[in-house]
């Protein structure tokens with residue numbers, strides 16, 4: 001079962017949900033891809049989870065290439081999405097060069113954070129055979145602009161701008177869109193307004209897919225956990241079973257529950 005972007009488009013069209021989890025190495029990539037999770041995200045969250053930094057900003061293209069290679073070796077048929085790290089996509093040319101490095105390392109698509117200003121980059125990537133996911137809402141690489149990891153799109157103007165950005169990026173050929181930490185009502189409107197499949201984290205139950213950081217859902221991330229995280233290790237006897245429980249909870253819309261969502 002090799003998952004492709006077409007698999008995700010068909011799931012969206014049929015109203016079926018799909019699951020995504022981060023993985024940063026071969027062992028977890030194997031576990032995630034054999035548990036029925038469609039998409040593996042090699043997230044720049046590895047800067048916080050693996051490197052112990054307090055933001056994702058110090059992560060380099062070299063770091064992302066290394067972890068993408070590790071994940072590609074363990075993967076059993078999932079779609080591999082790799083994050084472009086902070087400062088690595090400030091022009092279309094730089095975006096193409098760094099995305100090509102991630103694709104050579106084994107990614108099937110790349111993810112970049114931002115809004116409609118990325119349309120030219122998304123188009124250039126598509127013309128060069130690189131599908132792109134654009135991450136909107138709480139974009140952690142802009143934590144210094146937001147002044148913290150705060151819910152986005154809570155006022156009407158910001159919500160409208162986010163939907164319009166999504167539609168422009170959809171038109172520009174974005175393969176996927178990802179919404180982080182936005183009110184569920186906004187995420188529902190956004191998902192219905194675009195043709196590309198939408199993945200959510202802290203965005204409620206009406207996006208087409210869900211993503212969590214693997215270490216968060218296994219309960220091994222130290223410190224306070226964000227509202228949208230559920231510990232799927234609870235009541236499970238193995239990591240493999242916890243990942244299966246997550247995948248099944250997403251597909252049956254049991255996760256996220258009300259308690260994992262934000263309101264406007």
Ligand SMILES: Nc1nc(=O)c2c([nH]1)NC[C@@H]1CN(c3ccc(C(=O)N[C@@H](CCC(=O)O)C(=O)O)cc3)CN21
Nearest residue numbers: 045048049056140149150151181213216221226227228
């Ligand atoms: N381990 C880990 N998990 C993640 O989900 C994650 C990372 N790292 N690193 C990159 C970003 C940072 N993320 C975060 C981190 C904290 C909150 C958080 O504490 N949010 C508050 C909401 C605050 C508000 O109401 O505005 C919460 O209560 O969940 C959200 C996203 C998501 N990403």
Ligand SMILES: CC(C)C(=O)C(=O)O
Nearest residue numbers: 022043044045083201
């Ligand atoms: C939190 C997810 C969406 C991400 O971008 C990451 O893990 O880096």
Ligand SMILES: [Mg+2]
Nearest residue numbers: 043044045083
């Ligand atoms: Mg990221």
